Amino acid sequence: HQEFDFTDHSHRRYNPLTDSWILVSPHRAKRPWLGQQETPSRPNAPEYDDKCFLCPGNHRATGGSNPKYESTYIFQNDYAAVKTEQPTLPENYNGKDVLKNRLFKVESVRGNCFVICFSPKHNVTIPQMEHGELINVVGAWQKLYNDLAKEARENEKPFKYVQIFENKGTAMGCSNLHPHGQAWCLEAIPSEVSQELKSFKKYKHENHADLLGDFVKLELQERSRIVIENDTFMCVVPYWAVWPFETMIVSKTKIASVAQFTESQKSDLASIMKTLTIKYDNMFECSFPYSMGLHQAPLNATGEELENSWFHMHFYPPLLRSATVRKFLVGFELLGEPQRDLTAEQAAQRLRNLDGEVHYLEKLD
Amino acid sequence: HQEFDFTDHSHRRYNPLTDSWILVSPHRAKRPWLGQQETPSRPNAPEYDDKCFLCPGNHRATGGSNPKYESTYIFQNDYAAVKTEQPTLPENYNGKDVLKNRLFKVESVRGNCFVICFSPKHNVTIPQMEHGELINVVGAWQKLYNDLAKEARENEKPFKYVQIFENKGTAMGCSNLHPHGQAWCLEAIPSEVSQELKSFKKYKHENHADLLGDFVKLELQERSRIVIENDTFMCVVPYWAVWPFETMIVSKTKIASVAQFTESQKSDLASIMKTLTIKYDNMFECSFPYSMGLHQAPLNATGEELENSWFHMHFYPPLLRSATVRKFLVGFELLGEPQRDLTAEQAAQRLRNLDGEVHYLEKLD
Numbered sequence: 001h002q003e004f005d006f007t008d009h010s011h012r013r014y015n016p017l018t019d020s021w022i023l024v025s026p027h028r029a030k031r032p033w034l035g036q037q038e039t040p041s042r043p044n045a046p047e048y049d050d051k052c053f054l055c056p057g058n059h060r061a062t063g064g065s066n067p068k069y070e071s072t073y074i075f076q077n078d079y080a081a082v083k084t085e086q087p088t089l090p091e092n093y094n095g096k097d098v099l100k101n102r103l104f105k106v107e108s109v110r111g112n113c114f115v116i117c118f119s120p121k122h123n124v125t126i127p128q129m130e131h132g133e134l135i136n137v138v139g140a141w142q143k144l145y146n147d148l149a150k151e152a153r154e155n156e157k158p159f160k161y162v163q164i165f166e167n168k169g170t171a172m173g174c175s176n177l178h179p180h181g182q183a184w185c186l187e188a189i190p191s192e193v194s195q196e197l198k199s200f201k202k203y204k205h206e207n208h209a210d211l212l213g214d215f216v217k218l219e220l221q222e223r224s225r226i227v228i229e230n231d232t233f234m235c236v237v238p239y240w241a242v243w244p245f246e247t248m249i250v251s252k253t254k255i256a257s258v259a260q261f262t263e264s265q266k267s268d269l270a271s272i273m274k275t276l277t278i279k280y281d282n283m284f285e286c287s288f289p290y291s292m293g294l295h296q297a298p299l300n301a302t303g304e305e306l307e308n309s310w311f312h313m314h315f316y317p318p319l320l321r322s323a324t325v326r327k328f329l330v331g332f333e334l335l336g337e338p339q340r341d342l343t344a345e346q347a348a349q350r351l352r353n354l355d356g357e358v359h360y361l362e363k364l365d
Numbered sequence: 366h367q368e369f370d371f372t373d374h375s376h377r378r379y380n381p382l383t384d385s386w387i388l389v390s391p392h393r394a395k396r397p398w399l400g401q402q403e404t405p406s407r408p409n410a411p412e413y414d415d416k417c418f419l420c421p422g423n424h425r426a427t428g429g430s431n432p433k434y435e436s437t438y439i440f441q442n443d444y445a446a447v448k449t450e451q452p453t454l455p456e457n458y459n460g461k462d463v464l465k466n467r468l469f470k471v472e473s474v475r476g477n478c479f480v481i482c483f484s485p486k487h488n489v490t491i492p493q494m495e496h497g498e499l500i501n502v503v504g505a506w507q508k509l510y511n512d513l514a515k516e517a518r519e520n521e522k523p524f525k526y527v528q529i530f531e532n533k534g535t536a537m538g539c540s541n542l543h544p545h546g547q548a549w550c551l552e553a554i555p556s557e558v559s560q561e562l563k564s565f566k567k568y569k570h571e572n573h574a575d576l577l578g579d580f581v582k583l584e585l586q587e588r589s590r591i592v593i594e595n596d597t598f599m600c601v602v603p604y605w606a607v608w609p610f611e612t613m614i615v616s617k618t619k620i621a622s623v624a625q626f627t628e629s630q631k632s633d634l635a636s637i638m639k640t641l642t643i644k645y646d647n648m649f650e651c652s653f654p655y656s657m658g659l660h661q662a663p664l665n666a667t668g669e670e671l672e673n674s675w676f677h678m679h680f681y682p683p684l685l686r687s688a689t690v691r692k693f694l695v696g697f698e699l700l701g702e703p704q705r706d707l708t709a710e711q712a713a714q715r716l717r718n719l720d721g722e723v724h725y726l727e728k729l730d
């Protein structure tokens with residue numbers, strides 16, 4: 001009589017943040033791969049590239065030029081997805097058409113988009129930056145969040161949420177390898193965030209506790225999915241992870257947003273990001289691609305909305321087996337449900353066992 | 366005084382099937398692209414490749430070999446994501462742990478996975494196949510659906526849904542260019558399908574009408590998003606499309622599943638698929654990658670579930686600007702909400718204007 005084995009038998013796990021299921025097929029990692037190969041990012045770019053739109057002092061794509069910045073540098077995205085001003089879309093745009101009002105719901109959206117250069121050096125990435133430099137990055141996020149909140153309050157700008165994120169590596173659609181992230185600020189709370197806030201609210205209502213508070217408690221008790229932790233944060237492969245080595249950095253106690261970070265919390269976030277990304281790079285000895293971003297309180301949140309917000313970051317890295325073989329979330333995943341080829345616990349163990357102190361390129365020196 | 370212009374101003378559109386929003390930034394298509402380039406698939410592969418696991422008569426990856434098939438050929442996936450038999454996961458797996466029962470929901474999932482070779486010829490794709498050959502493909506889907514439903518009924522197999530899909534092209538994770546699709550049959554209704562069924566049910570309850578019935582009516586009235594149509598089906602870029610040239614093929618009247626198709630409906634589906642995919646290939650004169658799949662009634666559905674099902678197919682093609690430049694759904698899309706760079710109406714117009722009769726390779730001859 002064989003027992004159910006999570007590392008060998010298919011199962012579905014529920015994601016309480018997004019209210020959806022994912023299919024885990026742990027035996028499937030064994031199949032051969034004959035498909036697309038990624039190009040691992042060359043780690044031998046120059047420190048300054050005169051053709052890079054983001055390097056200090058250089059001209060940008062649409063005209064302006066960058067100052068000779070020495071730390072982080074934030075500017076308005078030259079190809080912003082949303083604009084601060086645009087004509088108003090009449091509220092009754094669909095008129096009295098009953099079907100259109102039911103099926104073609106639309107709303108105008110204004111906002112602002114920023115690029116955040118992490119470093120003046122063209123050829124570094126987060127795991128290769130000094131702890132102090134990473135504190136500056138967290139500080140830049142904090143300042144941007146505060147500035148946008150202030151602008152919204154004082155100038156009656158309708159900004160509601162700022163989504164801070166980084167696309168790292170060509171495999172994740174990054175078109176310039178100079179270390180940078182982005183921030184898209186909208187007058188609407190984006191779908192993913194609004195779904196999470198809805199789940200937090202429902203959980204609080206039903207259980208009189210914070211979903212992520214209970215989550216932290218449970219992960220600390222089980223420990224099998226924890227990758228690293230420090231005083232303020234822990235990094236886990238969530239039980240319901242979709243991407244092969246997906247992780248979440250969560251604050252151990254409730255912090256609503258980056259705006260509330262103390263100096264030591266900024267330092268703790270910088271250090272956990274550094275350790276995690278060194279582990280990522282060391283896994284396949286390559287610059288590990290990912291999309292990552294911050295989830296936190298909406299700008300100027302009050303009451304229940306503020307109460308329900310709990311700072312965390314998601315890291316979505318696509319690589320599965322090597323520097324060149326990624327996981328594709330395609331046919332079944334898009335039409336059916338996300339599917340993964342190893343368990344969250346297996347991924348966490350692998351990440352836990354990797355060196356998080358010394359980057360593989362340093363060892364080559 | 367400037368008017369709101371959907372082709373120039375940012376807006377959000379609501380997807381009533383998935384109950385989520387997408388951000389449309391139509392002015393953004395203008396930005397330069399310096400990122401990853403796809404490798405367009407070479408259209409000069411041989412008709413028979415002795416190293417292909419799917420060609421007639423060849424050995425497969427795990428041992429067995431293919432018959433010398435002459436039309437379509439279905440076999441069990443050698444690396445199935447789900448298996449027909451596996452040990453039972455105890456229902457009270459989490460015991461009395463309150464937090465685990467709330468946050469770590471899990472269920473076992475059995476099922477079966479199939480590969481469907483569309484043609485014995487290694488070097489063709491749907492747009493290059495004869496209408497009659499495509500009718501055979503639709504026939505193979507119908508037979509598979511019926512067989513699985515029968516097996517479930519007669520052998521008390523717990524199969525509930527079969528997700529039929531195709532990943533075409535290396536950009537969509539396809540690891541073998543021999544024309545083929547897949548079918549994953551599960552004892553659970555996958556998240557996406559179950560969300561759609563939930564939306565259909567809610568719509569019916571609120572409006573005493575079928576969501577897709579009203580949708581067909583509205584699109585036929587507006588016409589601006591229709592790409593092609595015939596007696597049974599229409600192909601539209603849905604109002605809430607995410608992928609640049611995403612389309613839906615929808616039956617004009619309610620057909621619950623492929624099982625109900627008459628001969629002429631099979632023929633109509635074959636012909637609309639052929640026209641659509643010729644247009645796709647003609648757009649950038651390349652083998653246009655996509656993931657596509659069928660959404661329909663669960664196996665052996667009855668009552669409300671059957672009543673609410675309405676056959677349709679989704680096509681999710683990644684290309685945006687050329688044969689080598691795709692849209693990446695990454696940072697903002699994964700953490701915030703999907704974002705697109707042209708309107709559904711612009712995409713539909715472009716597809717409408719393309720030749721859907723003669724494939725570009727035929728013109729080169």
Ligand SMILES: O=P(O)(O)O[C@H]1O[C@H](CO)[C@@H](O)[C@H](O)[C@H]1O
Pocket residue numbers: 327328329330331332333339532537538539540
């Ligand atoms: O089954 P295949 O073709 O080997 O694999 C492909 O399709 C599957 C179903 O969408 C995905 O899970 C894989 O990531 C993808 O590479």
Ligand SMILES: O=P(O)(O)O[C@H]1O[C@H](CO)[C@@H](O)[C@H](O)[C@H]1O
Pocket residue numbers: 167172173174175692693694695696697698704
């Ligand atoms: O803004 P970038 O870096 O040019 O573009 C990248 O990130 C955006 C936000 O996730 C995506 O919409 C684009 O598809 C991607 O290529």
